[in-house]
Amino acid sequence: MNARAAKAGRAAVFPLLLLGGWDGLARAHALPDSLSRPTTIVAALVSTVADGSLWAMAGQTLIAAAAGWALGSLLAIGAGIAIGTTPVVRSIVGPALELMRSVPPVALIPVALLALGLGPKLEILMVAFAVFWPVVLFTAAGVRSIDARLLEVARALRFGAAQRILHFVLPAAAATIAVGLRVAAGLALVVAVTTEIIANPSGLGYGIAFASTALRPDLMFADLFVLALLGFGVNALLVAAQRRLFAWARR
Amino acid sequence: MRRWYGLMFIAALVALAELVCARGLIWSAIFPAPHATLAALVSGLAAGDLWAPIAATLAHMLAGWISACALGVVLGALVGMTAFGRDYIAPTLEFLRPLPAAAIAPIGLLLIGRNDAMIVAVIVFGAVWPVLLASVHGFASIEPRLKEVSRTLQLTPVRALWAIWIPSALPEIIAGARISIALALIMAVVAEILASTGGLGDWLNLAERSYRTPELYAGVLLVGLLGVLTNLALERVEAYLLRWKPPAATF
Amino acid sequence: MLFENVLDVLAPAVLDVRHVGMRYESREVMRDIHFALTAGDFVSIVGPSGCGKTTLLRAMAGLTEPTSGSVRFKDREIREPQSEVAIVFQDYNRALLPWRTVRGNIALALEARRIARSEHPARIADLLRRVGLTRHADHYPAQLSGGLQQRVQIARALAQEPQVLLMDEPFGALDAITRQRLQDELLEIWSATSTTMVFITHDLEEAIYLGNRIIVLEANPGRVAADIRVDLARPRHQLTTREDSRFLAIRHQLFGLLSAE
Structure with missing residues (x-):
């Protein structure tokens, strides 16, 4: 316990020095005013927490990210199983997928904006699109790495295709799929925020963009801090969940 | 035969899109026929309108990526090679890493303004993480025996750095740099959309606002192409720099 | 004391291991290891696992400092690796x-x-x-x-x-044929130079075949059990040397020393 406390203490030194230096320099007017000051930022943070606007923004971002993540992952797991189990499907759609994967999702935001207009649909579909690729890759890889003998057993036991997938393929590939889902969750948050900054006026991303144009650096940094916390939290949560659920699969 | 399935599938998709558009089954203001996109691409390249955005995006992305690599490797070496860096600096980096990088763009806009410096700064912030964390790990995981070899040969610190530390971390650095260049392209598009001072991101944004959909799709295609080409180029560089590596076991 | 000085005059010591002891926390790895290497010698060091062979060699290379005693190269104490002392690792x-x-x-x-x-x-x-x-x-x-x-x-x-070449079970991971070939090549290299060789091995026959002198260590804690001269003719030969009655006698002696515990 002491060692852990010491470790946390050492980790806190650098950020505290940074913030202290920032505050000191800002007080001495050695920094541009547009950089604000840590103490002002904390005040802005407290006020957004108090008036509830922070919760609303964080909620919008998280819900859009989660919905897009769920949708994209569901489609991707289906596609990944089809690709992983059937070589013909793999050779037919493989190159097309490879081609589409190389388009950065951000470049599609203007396209999606044109097709869907503003709103949660735009954000959710952008997230789903971005999330699809890592999940499809991990799922296909996980399914392909299943021992062929296991599938022969399933066939010998006369399980139907659906049951083979449910009882053999999915459990065997679960650990690999989980890695894909974790990577995708981090990505979902990133894409949701990016969409909010570029196009969709909602959530933390828009909050930051709005604070920037409204010349409110204190608010902007406060939102940014919350966003960093959110990203860190989501990641830590998923790493912990993966460790717990798939401790047996650790290599 | 199998290898042609994929190309045939892509051709079939394009033909289908062509047919659907010709029959007026889909609104061409949102989904232009493939031949219209191709025509926009060819005329844009022939008339020269597209070269400036391509050059701008390429310049932004390379400037940002190269700076990110330089910063990432130097910082990564300092953190990875010293216990001080691992204890005091690495935790802060871990906290900042999951921060959606696009969120830094509004900050750049406010602090730096609408110009190339802001675009490059945003790219550096977004693209530095993979190469930074990869080089932290690369430098931290050097073979201990090689440190002893360096001691028994009494190599000077500079020579040890060049002969042992850097080559030993190089495989991970390159792997990180390859992810970084993909992010550099994404961040370039995001920052260009927000700055609207030129580049393919700006091109996409303007095309979307004025409903010039063929131009919009031509831009998306070019962004994808840029991603594919830079990835291929780096694959070559990697194969050359790591030619000493025994071929990876394939399974 | 006088005797040591006389030896110094006749064949000056290149590497001097003086009452070296080593502990890791409460565990004593080596105790009072004391010997000197004369220039041009070929010394094999054998011992059971846990006798601190590798630790001793690392101390001689300046890679670790002994807890007590010292290692001296000619007239200076070794605390850091020296350019005159080279080491060949097993891995x-x-x-x-x-x-x-x-x-x-x-x-x-x-x-x-x-x-x-x-x-x-x-x-x-x-x-x-x-x-x-x-x-x-x-x-x-x-x-x-x-x-x-x-x-x-x-x-x-x-x-x-180097003036001294330290080798830590260099052929331990190789197959028998390669091993014999490398033994002969090493002897050729040695006879062509005046390099002092220190060769750690767990293979008794290899120790006798290569060395002029064998230092036998015993374990827990590591200390010198015997210091044996090997008076076999050179150049050595993989068949005839190994069939020599003196070779077999030393082999018996070593076997007795190492299986005594």
């Missing part, structure tokens, strides 16, 4: 730079000594010839067999032009 696959060719790995030692680049090709060619690697000069370590990789490490150590 050649970790001790070579995988990103450098055979030539490049040998060049590393020349670079460390700041030898002019123009002299490298001739020196490297000579070293390659001595260890029989001429054909493999431009191969990367991963392309070579274990025996060839260990030759690279030996060549790199020789490129240091």
Whole structure:
């Protein structure tokens, strides 16, 4: 316990020095005013927490990210199983997928904006699109790495295709799929925020963009801090969940 | 035969899109026929309108990526090679890493303004993480025996750095740099959309606002192409720099 | 005391291990190990696992400092690696730079000594010839067999032009045939130079076959159990030497010492 406390203490030194230096320099007017000051930022943070606007923004971002993540992952797991189990499907759609994967999702935001207009649909579909690729890759890889003998057993036991997938393929590939889902969750948050900054006026991303144009650096940094916390939290949560659920699969 | 399935599938998709558009089954203001996109691409390249955005995006992305690599490797070496860096600096980096990088763009806009410096700064912030964390790990995981070899040969610190530390971390650095260049392209598009001072991101944004959909799709295609080409180029560089590596076991 | 001085005059000690002891926290690894190496000697060190052979060698190389006593090279105490003392590790696959060719790995030692680049090709060619690697000069370590990789490490150590060459079970991971070939090559290299050799092994026959002198260590804590002279004719021969009655006698003696516990 002491060692852990010491470790946390050492980790806190650098950020505290940074913030202290920032505050000191800002007080001495050695920094541009547009950089604000840590103490002002904390005040802005407290006020957004108090008036509830922070919760609303964080909620919008998280819900859009989660919905897009769920949708994209569901489609991707289906596609990944089809690709992983059937070589013909793999050779037919493989190159097309490879081609589409190389388009950065951000470049599609203007396209999606044109097709869907503003709103949660735009954000959710952008997230789903971005999330699809890592999940499809991990799922296909996980399914392909299943021992062929296991599938022969399933066939010998006369399980139907659906049951083979449910009882053999999915459990065997679960650990690999989980890695894909974790990577995708981090990505979902990133894409949701990016969409909010570029196009969709909602959530933390828009909050930051709005604070920037409204010349409110204190608010902007406060939102940014919350966003960093959110990203860190989501990641830590998923790493912990993966460790717990798939401790047996650790290599 | 199998290898042609994929190309045939892509051709079939394009033909289908062509047919659907010709029959007026889909609104061409949102989904232009493939031949219209191709025509926009060819005329844009022939008339020269597209070269400036391509050059701008390429310049932004390379400037940002190269700076990110330089910063990432130097910082990564300092953190990875010293216990001080691992204890005091690495935790802060871990906290900042999951921060959606696009969120830094509004900050750049406010602090730096609408110009190339802001675009490059945003790219550096977004693209530095993979190469930074990869080089932290690369430098931290050097073979201990090689440190002893360096001691028994009494190599000077500079020579040890060049002969042992850097080559030993190089495989991970390159792997990180390859992810970084993909992010550099994404961040370039995001920052260009927000700055609207030129580049393919700006091109996409303007095309979307004025409903010039063929131009919009031509831009998306070019962004994808840029991603594919830079990835291929780096694959070559990697194969050359790591030619000493025994071929990876394939399974 | 007087006796030691007389020996010093006759054959000056290059490496002097003086009452070396080593503990890790509460565990005593070595106790009062004391011997001196004369120039041009070939000393084998044998002992059961846990007798601190490798720790002793690392102390002699200046890679670890003993908790008590000292190791001296000529008239100075070894606390850090010395350019006159080279070491060959057992794990050649970790001790070579995988990103450098055979030539490049040998060049590393020349670079460390700041030898002019123009002299490298001739020196490297000579070293390659001595260890029989001429054909493999431009191969990367991963392309070579274990025996060839260990030759690279030996060549790199020789490129240091050391006065003492320390070897930690260098042939331990090699197959029997390769091992015998390398033993003979090592003896040839030794007879062509005046390098003092210290050779750690757990193979008793190898220790006798190579050495002029065998230091036997016992375990828990590691200390010197015996110091045996080997008066076998040189050049040695894989068949006749090993069939020599004196060879067999020493083998019996060593076997007795090491299985006594």
